[in-house]
Amino acid sequence: MEVEFQHSCCKHDEDLLIRYAGVSSYTIDPVGNGRGTDLGALILDEILPHEDGCSHEIACWDGTLTIVCRDLQATWTETACSRES
Structure with missing residues (x-):
């Protein structure tokens, strides 16, 4: 599973891609209806130990995503940002 x-x-000035290995469960809990997987801006995230490896809870303005997995890998990729904006 991947989350970008x-x-x-x-x-x-970089995007973040997280790759999850050995996903045993995930939950998407949107606040509003009809938003699908768009949970809005990220507020905070927390990685905790779990009997299956780790639990990654990602809180956003419009909901939360929780993924339980064996392991995860994060990769930052450069993007083009105008420093004037």
């Missing part, structure tokens, strides 16, 4: 976070030029 797009940059915000006012804060970051």
